[in-house]
Amino acid sequence: MTDLESSLATIMEVFHRYTEKEGDKHKLKKSELKDLINEELPALTGQVKDQATMDSLMESLDTDGDSELDFQEFMTFITMVTVCCHDFCEHHEDE
Template sequence: MTQLETSMAIMMKVFDTYAAADGKPGSLSKAEVKTLLEKELPQLIKGAKNKDDVDQMIKGLDFNGDAEVDFEEFAVLVAALACACHGRKGKK
């Protein structure tokens, strides 16, 4: 597989791993999102000014208002974070 194909496969695997924790493999609960962020993006959590910021970010991911984060909503988070990190590359 190419690097991009590998990256996509890893992203899908990460989502599926955390989404399966509560028996609903198609979406992440708030608790599952928090666990995913703590384990997969620990620097993001450490960089948050307060825990309410993290809760607001999680709430903001739920575009359809169903109190869960589906794969499409998760993909938006990953893409937004990648854009933010890429924009900061080289800036000190």
């Protein structure tokens, strides 16, 4: 696989590793999302400790309102984080 192909496969693999912890095996509930952020993205997002941050993040990502994130809703989050990261890196390259 190419670098990009294996990156996409990794995103899918990580998503499923966390969805399988509790409840619906194909969706991330809030506690699973929190674990995923804290364990898989510590350098990018920092530790999310307060419940209000998780509540508002979950609310903004959960577009169909079932209180869990399916893969498409999760990808919105990955896109957001990736774009922020990219903008941050570009900004720093300009300096």
